[in-house]
Amino acid sequence: MTTPDQPSGPQVEDPGRRRFLSYWAGALSTIVAAAVAVPLVGMFLAPLFVKRKELWLGLGRLQDARPGVPSKFTFSYVKTDGWFERTVYGTAYVVREPSGGLYVLSNICTHLGCGVRWDPARNAFLCPCHNGVYDRDGRVISGPPPRPLNRFPNRVAAGQVEIRVEEV
């Protein structure tokens, strides 16, 4: 029975050569590890770099939006989610100004992303989460939201209100 654990002592050659070999063994090991790691990290991060598409979506007929009062419209689109095709739903409020102007508000609260809703009694958008309140134009009246409600770029084609949405 041998005891190979005993110190190697004089049998090992000079420390210079040993340092040289250590350097190369370490360097090559690092190269190998990096070569394996690069594609793996790349693959793990890949979904972050998927380009987000912009879509024009039809909301509904302009005549269905009552002037002066935010009217709720829902929209949906199909999104390729990895290997999956998923329908994404969203809500937008169309506001027709009596002057003839038109804007479309997102119902996503700018605070933490809850869905705000129009309360005709209080004449305001209310957020159900932290009591954010927005007026008819989406400006913050009270509560924690830092910014007014987002507005979708919109256009009207053949009586249909369309909005530009960035794929989520």
Add this chain to the structure above:
Amino acid sequence: MRKLLAWIDEQTGLITGIRNFAEEPLPEKVGWPHIFGSLALFFFIVQVATGILLMAYYSPSPDHAYETVQYITDTLPFGSFVRGLHHWTASAMMVALGLHLIQVFLWGAYKPPRQIIWLIGVGLLLVTFGFSFTGYLLPWDQKAYWATVVGTNIAGSVPLVGPFLRDLLRGGSGVGAVTLTRFFAIHVGILPPIIAVLIGFHVLQVRKKGITPPWTRVGEEADVPRPQLFWPHQMLRDAIAALVALAVVCLLALKFGAPIGPLANPADTAYTPRPEWYFLWLFQMLNYFPRKWEVVGAVVLPAAAVILLAAYPYLDRNPERRIRMRKYAILLCLGTFAGVSYLGVQAVLSTPKPEKLSPLEQTGQKIFMDRRCNACHGVNGGGGDAGADLGQAGPFNPEHLEALLRDPTRFQTRSIMPPADLPEPKMRALVAYLMALKPTSTLPTQPQTGPKKPESHLEPQWYINHKFDVRKDPSQCGKCHEPDFCQTCHRNHRPDSHLDHWLKFHFGTARENPAYCRVCHKDSFCASCHKTFLHTPDWLESKHAAAALKDRSMCWNCHQQVLCDTCHRGAKPASHTAGWRLRHGGVALAGTSGCMMCHREEACTTCHGLRMPHPAGWRSKHGAIAIQSPATCANCHGPGKRDTCRTCHTGQLEPSSHTPQFRKSHKEQGESQAVLCRLCHGANACDNCHKTPMPHPKDWMGTHKDHGASFAANSFCFYCHDRAMCNKCHGAQTRD
């Protein structure tokens, strides 16, 4: 950095421990042959790293497994490469393990005191086979499915416990969803800790007992000089080997990727299941055993081989490690290697080659795929199932086939197959391909041109079920298909909704969700009818009358005819005052377009009992009707109304001239005043009675026989003439 490491070392002793472990003194002549163990470990680490990353995108369910693997392979950046790395490293690990095994055997490293290291090594080999077997199913393609079916059936042939073992592996009686999830669990959850513990044990034992000094005499092991350390001397060799091996595996992964076959399909009869190369020898061995002895090849021999392998250090009592002192052991090693290789090569040779198609048939196959014939027609289970499976359908008659392709409705009027309007050479190629299909033929996995189909289209029964997807989200179809696409089938086979009276009811659907219509119809399709019939807000007030006048039948497509009455009965036009009924004739005679705004064209007939206004020539025809149903005339005519009979027929109903003798005497009047006769009797009155043109045409003497004159008593001649007239020319011989 150095300080941090020193602190960690001071607190934990970790650095010193690692250093002591790594700086193992190695005997001289330990070198390149000893890299394979480390190489196998390196490959294992690559497998763990790539496997964990693949798991981030994989879903172990039959619904999604194949899709996720396709997504990783085709869409995900680095996905194909990482999957290829996982695939090829698995094979490389087998190679490394094999070489490690042979090296250890030849160097006699399994001999005391190191038997236990060998034993653990055999355990590691078996666990690696387990990884390979379970990992194989995960892509859920044909190869995966069938390898698992065969593999689990082999487990099923174990005496007594076989069926239990098989069902245990499968998680039920068949290979299915539960098999996939449990193989996944075994592959990523159960085997990794086992192999980690075994590797740790294996390495620690090697470190404890030392790497075997090469080929020393018995008892001289301790005297071998140890001029090198594991770190850095051997580690440098290991690192170089790993770098080279990684380069090879990367090249393979880049060049070939990882294969993914067609989706697992138990119905596909043309698929030839073959396991991965390192199982081929086992697979081949089964061919040599008759049914009764199959268990020997499938279970007994492999089990015996494993037991022999595991127990070998304890069976081999020869303490010598030098090769020339171990003739029998070396022979056994070589014999096993040769035998396994032979079986493997035999298995490769016996694999049927894929069928070769002639260039013409290849062109035909391309047309078949490009025209998406495979969407409906499968070939031996691959492809769609809406039409007949062409692999099983032959043999065909080429002329019949071409006629069918050119006009499918000729043979089956309700056929939904789109006609193939191909030029002659292409048609010939397509027919040649179809003629070449056999029960062993297969389809290429994807069409060579055009976009890839979504996964839903590959599901069984897609052609029957696609309507549900259309209903769920009608806008989906439009992402790839033009609306006209639907018409290729649906012109002969309309959707369920489009049954009788659909036109009457389509309004609701079209209004509430026009997206449904847009799946199959272009917007212009509506306009083909609705251009003049679009019910805009001002429709009722100002437009509907003109439209109704233009084509009333369009209204009746949707509306009941009483619809007009619902408004117009209570609000008759100003003209319709009392006595209008009697007065309307003059208005109607001037033109019925005004009437037709509300009334149907048949309205006159319904009231009058005959076509109104009286058609041209009525005067000569009215007699018959007046005699048959005088009441019809009485609707308008009679005392106190319009013209009565007496207006024309003064005195008697017959003109006064028509005395009882008039028939005999009307000849002169008829010739001179034929116009007068025609007033009542019509243009052909003479001819109708005389049964021949009257008065006689100019060349009558020469042609009267041709007109039908004869000597018979009932001949029309005798209406006016007597027999003497004939006898004048024909002599006295004329008889009846």
